[in-house]
Amino acid sequence: MARYVLIYSGDQTSPSRVEQDAIVADWEAWYEKMGDAIAEGGDPLGASKHISAVGASAADGDGGMPASGYTVIDAASLDAAAAACADHPHLNRGGKVHIFEAIDLH
Numbered sequence: 001m002a003r004y005v006l007i008y009s010g011d012q013t014s015p016s017r018v019e020q021d022a023i024v025a026d027w028e029a030w031y032e033k034m035g036d037a038i039a040e041g042g043d044p045l046g047a048s049k050h051i052s053a054v055g056a057s058a059a060d061g062d063g064g065m066p067a068s069g070y071t072v073i074d075a076a077s078l079d080a081a082a083a084a085c086a087d088h089p090h091l092n093r094g095g096k097v098h099i100f101e102a103i104d105l106h
Contacts, residue, residue, distance in 0.1 A: 001074045003039055003102040004081040006088075008069040010095035026089035034073065034084065042071035068095070072102070 015023060031038055050063030069090075075081035078101055085097045 001076060004073050004075055005100045005102050006071045006073060006085060007067050007098040007100065008090050008095055009066045009098065023089065026092065030089050037073050037075060037084065039074050040072035042069055044069040
């Protein structure tokens with residue numbers, strides 16, 4: 001079993017309270033479906049800075065890597081991780097789910 005980091009991008013709109021409740025319910029259902037495969041539930045991401053060179057000052061913004069949140073999951077392969085995300089609730093609002101294998105160096 002390998003570990004995969006899901007990075008969410010897109011959909012930074014502020015929905016109404018009713019929409020927020022529906023979104024939360026969709027996410028909770030996805031987490032429940034995933035069960036023990038959720039290694040870390042993650043969080044939404046907020047303000048950011050980026051550094052593009054050694055000694056450079058940190059600049060405001062994402063530096064071209066927009067990310068709105070993350071989750072860490074366990075799966076048998078990258079293809080299995082992608083299949084598990086095929087119905088991810090973030091996709092329902094025009095967002096994207098980027099799936100990266102976490103390389104275990106230990």
